[in-house]
Amino acid sequence: MGYKIYREKFADLFHELRASYEIYAPVTKKDKGMYSDTDLITYDKVESFTEIVFDKKTFFSPKEIVFPIRQTLFYFTEDSVLEPTKLEKDIVIFARACDINSFRSLDAIFLQNGPYEDPYYKKLRQRVKFILLPCDGFENCYCACLGTNITDNYSAYVDVRDDAVYCKVKDAYWKGLWSKYGEESEVEPRYVSKNENTFEIPQKINNSIFEHQMWSEYTNRCTGCGRCTVVCPTCTCFTVHDIRYDDNSKYGERRRVWASCQIDGFTEMAGGHGYRHKQGERTRFRVLHKISDFKKRFGFQMCVGCGRCEDACQEYISLKNCIHKISEIMAEEEKV
Amino acid sequence: MSVDTKKLVKNAYRVTKERYLTALRVRVPGGHLDTKQMTLISRIADRYGRGEVHITTRQGFEIPGIPMSRMEEVNREITPLLDALQKTTGIDLKVTFEGYPAAGTRNVSACIGNRVCPFANYDTTRLAQDIEGIIYPNDFHVKIAVSGCPNDCIKAHMQDVGILGQVEPLYDSKRCIGCKACVDNCRKRVTGALKFHNFTVQRDHEKCTGCGECILKCPTAAWTRGEKYYSVVIMGRTGKKNPRLAAPFLRWVARDVVLKICENLYSYIDKHIDRSLPKEHVGNIVDRTGYPVFRDEVLQNVDLGERAMVAKHINFGGYEYHSNASF
Amino acid sequence: MIRNPYMPQEAEILKIFQETDINYTFRLKTDLKVKSGQFLEVSIPRIGEAPISVSDFGDGYLDLTIRKVGRVTQALHNLQPGDKFFIRGPYGNGFPIDKLKDRRLIVAAGGTGLAPVKSLINQYYNDSLEIKSLQLLAGFKSPGDILFSSELEKWSKKFPVEITVDRGSENWKGRVGLVTKLVADLDISEVENTMVIVVGPPLMMKFTTQEFVKKKISIGNIYLSFERKMSCGIGKCGHCKIDDTYVCLEGPVFEYSKAIQLLD
Ligand SMILES: Cc1cc2nc3c(=O)[nH]c(=O)nc-3n(C[C@H](O)[C@H](O)[C@H](O)COP(=O)(O)OP(=O)(O)OC[C@H]3O[C@@H](n4cnc5c(N)ncnc54)[C@H](O)[C@@H]3O)c2cc1C
Ligand code: SF4
Ligand code: SF4
Ligand code: SF4
Ligand code: FES
Numbered sequence: 001m002g003y004k005i006y007r008e009k010f011a012d013l014f015h016e017l018r019a020s021y022e023i024y025a026p027v028t029k030k031d032k033g034m035y036s037d038t039d040l041i042t043y044d045k046v047e048s049f050t051e052i053v054f055d056k057k058t059f060f061s062p063k064e065i066v067f068p069i070r071q072t073l074f075y076f077t078e079d080s081v082l083e084p085t086k087l088e089k090d091i092v093i094f095a096r097a098c099d100i101n102s103f104r105s106l107d108a109i110f111l112q113n114g115p116y117e118d119p120y121y122k123k124l125r126q127r128v129k130f131i132l133l134p135c136d137g138f139e140n141c142y143c144a145c146l147g148t149n150i151t152d153n154y155s156a157y158v159d160v161r162d163d164a165v166y167c168k169v170k171d172a173y174w175k176g177l178w179s180k181y182g183e184e185s186e187v188e189p190r191y192v193s194k195n196e197n198t199f200e201i202p203q204k205i206n207n208s209i210f211e212h213q214m215w216s217e218y219t220n221r222c223t224g225c226g227r228c229t230v231v232c233p234t235c236t237c238f239t240v241h242d243i244r245y246d247d248n249s250k251y252g253e254r255r256r257v258w259a260s261c262q263i264d265g266f267t268e269m270a271g272g273h274g275y276r277h278k279q280g281e282r283t284r285f286r287v288l289h290k291i292s293d294f295k296k297r298f299g300f301q302m303c304v305g306c307g308r309c310e311d312a313c314q315e316y317i318s319l320k321n322c323i324h325k326i327s328e329i330m331a332e333e334e335k336v
Numbered sequence: 337m338s339v340d341t342k343k344l345v346k347n348a349y350r351v352t353k354e355r356y357l358t359a360l361r362v363r364v365p366g367g368h369l370d371t372k373q374m375t376l377i378s379r380i381a382d383r384y385g386r387g388e389v390h391i392t393t394r395q396g397f398e399i400p401g402i403p404m405s406r407m408e409e410v411n412r413e414i415t416p417l418l419d420a421l422q423k424t425t426g427i428d429l430k431v432t433f434e435g436y437p438a439a440g441t442r443n444v445s446a447c448i449g450n451r452v453c454p455f456a457n458y459d460t461t462r463l464a465q466d467i468e469g470i471i472y473p474n475d476f477h478v479k480i481a482v483s484g485c486p487n488d489c490i491k492a493h494m495q496d497v498g499i500l501g502q503v504e505p506l507y508d509s510k511r512c513i514g515c516k517a518c519v520d521n522c523r524k525r526v527t528g529a530l531k532f533h534n535f536t537v538q539r540d541h542e543k544c545t546g547c548g549e550c551i552l553k554c555p556t557a558a559w560t561r562g563e564k565y566y567s568v569v570i571m572g573r574t575g576k577k578n579p580r581l582a583a584p585f586l587r588w589v590a591r592d593v594v595l596k597i598c599e600n601l602y603s604y605i606d607k608h609i610d611r612s613l614p615k616e617h618v619g620n621i622v623d624r625t626g627y628p629v630f631r632d633e634v635l636q637n638v639d640l641g642e643r644a645m646v647a648k649h650i651n652f653g654g655y656e657y658h659s660n661a662s663f
Numbered sequence: 664m665i666r667n668p669y670m671p672q673e674a675e676i677l678k679i680f681q682e683t684d685i686n687y688t689f690r691l692k693t694d695l696k697v698k699s700g701q702f703l704e705v706s707i708p709r710i711g712e713a714p715i716s717v718s719d720f721g722d723g724y725l726d727l728t729i730r731k732v733g734r735v736t737q738a739l740h741n742l743q744p745g746d747k748f749f750i751r752g753p754y755g756n757g758f759p760i761d762k763l764k765d766r767r768l769i770v771a772a773g774g775t776g777l778a779p780v781k782s783l784i785n786q787y788y789n790d791s792l793e794i795k796s797l798q799l800l801a802g803f804k805s806p807g808d809i810l811f812s813s814e815l816e817k818w819s820k821k822f823p824v825e826i827t828v829d830r831g832s833e834n835w836k837g838r839v840g841l842v843t844k845l846v847a848d849l850d851i852s853e854v855e856n857t858m859v860i861v862v863g864p865p866l867m868m869k870f871t872t873q874e875f876v877k878k879k880i881s882i883g884n885i886y887l888s889f890e891r892k893m894s895c896g897i898g899k900c901g902h903c904k905i906d907d908t909y910v911c912l913e914g915p916v917f918e919y920s921k922a923i924q925l926l927d
Contacts, residue, residue, distance in 0.1 A: 029560075031561055032557070032560045032561065033561075034454075034551060034552055034554075034557070035450065035454050035552075036450045036456060036457050036458055036501075036503065036548070036561060036564070037450055037458070037459065040557060040560075042557075059557075060556075060557070068510070069510060069511050069512070069513060069556060069558075070509070070510055070511075070512070070513075073669050074669075074670075074708075076708040076709050081670070081671070081708060081749075083667060083670070109898075109899060109901075110899060113898040113899065113909070113912070114897045114898025114899065114909070114911075114912050115897070115898075115912075116666075116668040116897050116898075118668075118899050119666070119667045119668070119669075120669075207924070207926065210926045225515075225517060225553075225555050226513075226515060226517075226555045227555045230513065230555045230556050236899070236901060237900060237901030237902065238894065238895075238899070238900050238901070239894045239900065239902070240711075240712055240894045240895065240900070241514075241535050241711065242706070242707075242708065242709050242710050242711040242712070243534055243535060243709070244534070244709040244710070246534065249709070251709075252708065252709035254669075254706075254708070254711075254712070256894070256900075257512075257513050257514060257535070258513045258556070259513070259894070259900070259901070259902065260513070260515070260555075261901070263515050266892070266902065267891065267892050267902065268892060269890065269891070269892045270713075270732035270733045270736070271732060271864075273864070273865055273890075274892075275891075275927040276927055281927070285927075288906070289904070292907075293904075293906050293907035294907070296907040297907050
């Protein structure tokens with residue numbers, strides 16, 4: 001069902017929504033950019049509709065809402081192991097189609113990979129409802145090449161234009177709320193149909209790519225900072241640590257924290273053994289995970305084409321450029 | 337030809353080795369100017385000089401080879417430069433068609449700052465222009481430079497007053513992935529103010545220079561920018577007697593403190609300068625009065641703020657040319 | 664409430680056997696059902712967790728042979744019988760017992776690599792593993808690093824056991840050299856009917872396997888046990904992933920034909 005709701009009215013609707021949900025959306029954090037006098041556009045909890053930024057891509061992705069950067073698994077007291085039990089409200093996330101689709105990749109790892117579901121992820125994930133945002137595409141995106149430009153997985157769609165908000169509500173539970181504030185109107189989500197960047201992801205990547213000299217370029221260029229992985233909405237790796245509290249050594253916690261295949265230590269084991277020491281090897285591992293390995297397990301691409309990894313890389317390393325190179329090498333091999 | 341050289345010098349011209357030829361010194365506060373002014377400078381060099389422009393160490397321009405007889409014409413022609421100076425610095429020069437009203441206080445120079453440089457903690461051009469607005473026109477010989485961060489690319493440590501941008505880094509442990517990029521960088525490139533303990537980064541404020549590199553290194557924005565601060569170093573100088581690097585005077589002070597001490601510096605000079613000399617350099621005045629007098633007068637009516645650190649005493653050091661200890 | 668697979672269970676230490684200066688075997692009281700080649704996540708609250716292979720098991724107990732190398736393993740070594748620590752698992756696939764049936768088996772182990780195969784060897788020793796024959800080749804850094812000395816002694820009475828050390832000592836009368844050398848010297852009678860298990864440090868596994876291939880053992884008949892950094896053991900943390908394979912899920916034991924496809 002579609003609605004047209006005037007801005008002031010929508011603010012009221014939002015207010016009502018906020019009574020029952022924690023709402024996350026793209027916001028501007030003034031002067032919180034890495035460089036002085038720059039802002040950070042990122043996901044955060046919002047109190048009012050006016051805080052939401054509709055026309056910019058967020059630097060970090062919404063994954064941290066369901067997969068916090070640091071998450072306590074257990075609290076230890078002297079003689080017990082306790083799970084954190086924080087009861088929270090349900091969660092609403094304002095997101096574009098690519099970001100909503102990224103949750104499919106997260107779900108695959110946390111809920112499907114291996115014999116167990118990850119209970120910490122699931123607890124948060126099952127509370128999430130999405131409000132879809134329209135998108136006209138940004139620099140470095142290529143969602144349309146992956147089909148992640150479109151989604152059906154949303155409870156409502158919200159498009160702010162001029163003095164009104166054009167909405168489509170799919171969640172039966174929400175229809176009453178929306179109809180209370182707006183008049184019915186024909187609304188269909190607006191998706192990107194073609195990005196500035198269009199290319200095909202190679203369907204078949206031969207093992208010969210492992211030995212290819214194309215990766216040595218990344219050994220020279222990549223600094224192993226890990227930005228590409230922390231901004232990626234689909235990177236899921238973590239490491240588990242135990243902490244002993246400084247003020248009382250009998251208490252502590254076990255927690256997990258994001259890990260990155262690009263950063264030193266990811267494969268390092270006791271005894272000093274490790275794998276993929278060169279940044280080129282790490283880049284290969286990351287890129288193939290995104291566009292090939294994951295797909296072999298789950299049948300769809302992990303990468304959603306949001307372009308954040310490229311936006312964030314200070315060395316101007318571009319995933320699309322890398323994929324393009326792989327395609328060319330594979331096409332060349334086909335010919336031979 | 338009769339020329340009042342004192343007047344000429346005050347008017348930002350120079351007595352040169354070529355008789356009857358002078359050179360005009362164009363002020364460029366913060367080293368930043370638009371291309372219209374560039375064009376005008378080159379036109380003046382073409383029309384009155386030798387078609388040459390020299391870039392000074394203080395980021396001004398010097399146009400050599402101007403006949404002293406044409407100074408008045410030149411002054412009229414550089415009116416747009418003085419108008420622009422008024423506009424960018426907020427100075428009220430009253431008349432702008434008679435050339436520069438003073439040259440004693442030197443051009444305030446600045447590194448490129450945060451309009452371009454990733455390391456800069458603030459807009460150095462803007463601060464240089466604001467300082468110029470407070471201290472110019474003035475005949476006292478004072479050199480000031482502002483740097484975006486403690487890297488000090490502008491060599492603020494060679495000035496009477498050098499200002500270095502600082503930022504208070506704020507750490508959010510909930511965002512930290514423990515990659516140690518900040519810790520390693522601080523240890524290798526800065527002062528080693530960061531320590532990794534219990535999977536959390538700890539910052540030693542005493543050691544922290546406020547350079548903000550940890551913020552730049554952090555992939556997850558666990559470090560973000562807090563308040564902007566400035567540190568002030570003083571009385572660095574070159575010269576034939578006792579060259580020395582500037583010594584730390586203030587740390588962790590706010591922008592309005594910086595502006596206020598620049599203003600107070602001139603009252604201090606006014607009070608203590610030896611008027612029997614043709615000119616006296618501010619560093620020599622401080623050598624004479626001693627640091628505590630300087631400090632107390634420059635900090636008069638200044639609200640330093642909670643974070644501020646003030647040097648208790650300063651040993652300027654440097655070397656004396658006549659001490660041949662190294663030879 | 665979803666079952667929390669990260670929640671460890673407390674287990675009591677029944678006995679501790681000192682194998683070498685830095686390798687202790689801990690016998691735990693537990694009813695956990697495990698297979699040879701599987702591993703547990705072992706932890707001490709406030710210190711940390713580490714994946715450790717099951718070295719042996721029996722009625723109401725299982726053994727872990729732990730080498731002291733870091734935070735967790737050091738803390739484990741400070742425990743006494745009667746103390747408790749935490750375990751979760753078992754994880755991983757274990758050795759393919761069904762594929763070994765009625766075959767000749769050669770086990771090549773390097774250092775601590777002997778731990779994950781110990782239970783398998785003991786099953787053969789106790790006549791509960793249906794294989795035709797067993798031969799053990801074990802290599803250690805030095806005589807002081809030899810694990811399970813009494814077992815080795817016991818086993819050697821029943822089937823061929825060859826031991827070599829990288830560096831000998833004054834009292835050492837046995838062989839000196841790498842395990843690869845033992846393999847090179849082997850005379851394998853029924854090549855087609857021989858299965859091989861190789862466990863040890865990465866380089867040892869690499870060269871030993873190549874040696875077996877030279878001996879015409881089919882790559883489908885060789886099994887390796889991989890060791891990778893692991894933070895979860897259940898396919899979530901990503902540390903153990905190689906290409907599209909998770910060592911904690913599909914491994915740690917891999918057929919060599921698959922292992923050579925796992926490129927790093
Ligand atoms: C499937 C699997 C099975 C395993 N089975 C066993 C087993 O049966 N028995 C066993 O003992 N181990 C086994 N391990 C290895 C064991 O998991 C590690 O030794 C353990 O995780 C170390 O944990 P820690 O907390 O003691 O060391 P940490 O404190 O985590 O590691 C110390 C760090 O210091 C460095 N370091 C540690 N030791 C050394 C060293 N000797 N030389 C150089 N650097 C070093 C490393 O960089 C390491 O990251 C197994 C591992 C896997 C994946
Ligand atoms: S790999 Fe890059 S483009 Fe793909 S989802 Fe991650 S950040 Fe976006
Ligand atoms: S963001 Fe760029 S430099 Fe940093 S790890 Fe990724 S590819 Fe390398
Ligand atoms: S760089 Fe950032 S994420 Fe890495 S240790 Fe420092 S604060 Fe933590
Ligand atoms: S150990 Fe975590 S995915 Fe395998």
